[in-house]
Amino acid sequence: MNGKGIYMDNHATTPLDPRVLEAMTPYLTEVFGNAASRSHGFGWQAEKAAEAGREQIARLIGAKAKEIIFTSGATESDNLAIKGVVEFYKDKGNHVITAATEHKAVLDTCKALERKGLATVTYLPVDTYGMVDPDAVRRAITDKTVLVSIMFANNEIGTVNPMAEIGAVTREKGVLFHSDATQGVGKLPVDVEAMHIDLLSMSAHKMYGPKGIGALYVRAKNPRVRLTPIIDGGGHERGFRSGTLNVPGIVGFGKACELCREGMADEAQRVLALRERLREGLFAKLDDIYLNGHPVHRLPGNLNVSFAYVEGESLLMGLNGSTHPIAVAESQPSIAVSSGSACTSATLEPSYVLKALGVGDELAHTSIRFGLGRFNTAEEVDYVTDRVAHEVRRLRDLSPLYEMAKEGIDLKSVEWQRS
Amino acid sequence: MAYSDKVIDHYSNPRNVGSFAKDEENVGTGVVGAPECGDVMKLQLKISPEGVVEDARFKTFGCGSAIASSSFVTELVKGKTVDEVLEIRNTHIVQELSLPPVKIHCSVLAEDGIKAAIADWKKKRGQAEARPEAARAS
Numbered sequence: 039m040n041g042k043g044i045y046m047d048n049h050a051t052t053p054l055d056p057r058v059l060e061a062m063t064p065y066l067t068e069v070f071g072n073a074a075s076r077s078h079g080f081g082w083q084a085e086k087a088a089e090a091g092r093e094q095i096a097r098l099i100g101a102k103a104k105e106i107i108f109t110s111g112a113t114e115s116d117n118l119a120i121k122g123v124v125e126f127y128k129d130k131g132n133h134v135i136t137a138a139t140e141h142k143a144v145l146d147t148c149k150a151l152e153r154k155g156l157a158t159v160t161y162l163p164v165d166t167y168g169m170v171d172p173d174a175v176r177r178a179i180t181d182k183t184v185l186v187s188i189m190f191a192n193n194e195i196g197t198v199n200p201m202a203e204i205g206a207v208t209r210e211k212g213v214l215f216h217s218d219a220t221q222g223v224g225k226l227p228v229d230v231e232a233m234h235i236d237l238l239s240m241s242a243h244k245m246y247g248p249k250g251i252g253a254l255y256v257r258a259k260n261p262r263v264r265l266t267p268i269i270d271g272g273g274h275e276r277g278f279r280s281g282t283l284n285v286p287g288i289v290g291f292g293k294a295c296e297l298c299r300e301g302m303a304d305e306a307q308r309v310l311a312l313r314e315r316l317r318e319g320l321f322a323k324l325d326d327i328y329l330n331g332h333p334v335h336r337l338p339g340n341l342n343v344s345f346a347y348v349e350g351e352s353l354l355m356g357l358n359g360s361t362h363p364i365a366v367a368e369s370q371p372s373i374a375v376s377s378g379s380a381c382t383s384a385t386l387e388p389s390y391v392l393k394a395l396g397v398g399d400e401l402a403h404t405s406i407r408f409g410l411g412r413f414n415t416a417e418e419v420d421y422v423t424d425r426v427a428h429e430v431r432r433l434r435d436l437s438p439l440y441e442m443a444k445e446g447i448d449l450k451s452v453e454w455q456r457s
Numbered sequence: 458m459a460y461s462d463k464v465i466d467h468y469s470n471p472r473n474v475g476s477f478a479k480d481e482e483n484v485g486t487g488v489v490g491a492p493e494c495g496d497v498m499k500l501q502l503k504i505s506p507e508g509v510v511e512d513a514r515f516k517t518f519g520c521g522s523a524i525a526s527s528s529f530v531t532e533l534v535k536g537k538t539v540d541e542v543l544e545i546r547n548t549h550i551v552q553e554l555s556l557p558p559v560k561i562h563c564s565v566l567a568e569d570g571i572k573a574a575i576a577d578w579k580k581k582r583g584q585a586e587a588r589p590e591a592a593r594a595s
């Protein structure tokens with residue numbers, strides 16, 4: 039806990055690990071060469087550092103270094119994987135299968151392809167926990183299917199999909215399998231061989247690395263995956279992604295992967311214990327709250343809860359307090375979390391992920407996502423538990439819905455006056 | 458999202474929170490919005506026989522701007538006549554609270570809420586006046 043407040047939004051981004059910064063620093067200062075410069079030591083040093091980073095990243099997911107293509111982040115990786123496959127394999131087919139709960143980087147890429155008439159896309163439904171059924175993938179595959187894109191773990195509700203089972207289906211059917219694994223890599227074991235993953239998107243800043251650097255794993259053998267590039271230029275990254283390599287970013291990404299790999303077992307347990315402490319604390323203190331997502335198959339650091347009768351943004355505002363002078367005077371630290379409420383988005387629609395789980399809009403509006411990570415402490419969890427319970431009670435005292443519910447009125451039977 | 462000082466103030470220290478007994482004849486109740494839309498406001502006005510708003514209460518499920526809009530109107534209506542209250546426009550709330558465009562619907566809901574409360578009061582009063590007539594007729 040510090041003066042800047044408590045950060046529990048680690049699905050949005052993570053702080054840079056100081057050890058990562060330390061590894062990067064020389065590549066922002068003295069070792070500035072272009073990794074593609076073959077004629078002098080400045081270039082050779084940069085290339086050596088980038089290749090070491092590539093090795094560290096590959097090792098975390100059970101891949102070979104040459105199968106790692108550097109990008110600007112997971113959004114670019116998703117675009118390259120999906121558009122690249124659809125374009126390259128257009129003679130084989132044009133059907134893509136994905137899920138309703140995917141990140142917008144996948145969904146909007148698919149929609150762009152549909153709009154241009156380049157692909158037809160099946161958006162698979164999920165179960166009430168947000169999980170994709172491998173049999174549903176099997177049933178959706180046609181002789182025109184070229185790609186299945188299913189995320190490893192969901193960014194809102196943390197639900198982890200049965201990757202190995204889905205991979206077994208795609209492998210058997212001879213269809214390529216892409217996974218946006220941005221939220222899962224570094225937190226849980228990922229093995230592209232065991233899971234039969236052919237393309238995998240990842241991002242450094244979700245795992246205590248720097249922003250602006252990501253990667254796409256592209257399987258080199260059994261099968262060899264081909265892609266049409268999106269960015270043309272100097273033919274970097276085996277022609278898949280041109281552009282001068284972001285060497286300091288790659289060094290940081292590599293170091294972040296190494297730290298995650300070495301500490302994964304301990305960290306997953308520690309973060310899970312914090313998550314469970316938060317969950318148990320909130321459920322002990324408050325009635326009428328609901329867990330969104332899977333109780334067990336979820337990211338260790340993810341907790342997504344609906345606080346019935348309290349609109350999410352109003353709760354965020356209460357937790358955020360200390361950014362404002364009034365709250366600073368009361369010296370309460372601000373708490374950074376996020377909400378699936380419509381009011382926090384530009385669209386005024388509540389979370390499409392919660393909708394896909396069958397969570398009603400009235401509860402989706404009350405959802406809060408807590409994202410715990412490497413640098414959170416038990417002391418912070420206890421403070422957040424108390425503060426959330428306090429704010430929820432305060433807002434329920436303001437809530438006509440809470441009052442009606444306590445009077446025994448069935449809110450679903452009320453004829454509301456929609457404006 | 459950056460909130461104005463007034464929104465923060467009304468959110469942190471909401472005025473006139475609570476409920477009047479709905480069945481009292483001098484109380485008008487307006488409930489507007491819907492849970493699945495993310496905002497519901499309950500506004501109540503206590504109105505004198507002369508048609509002056511003597512007191513007001515609210516409860517709101519909604520974002521900070523919705524809470525602030527309803528808190529603000531409960532202050533605004535006190536001491537006003539029913540006719541004056543009916544002249545309140547949402548744009549006044551938008552200006553006073555410096556609401557951004559995406560939050561204008563909060564001010565609309567507050568305007569709808571006070572109108573609904575007055576309509577409820579008028580309906581009750583109409584019935585109250587009608588009752589002795591009905592009694593005589595029987």
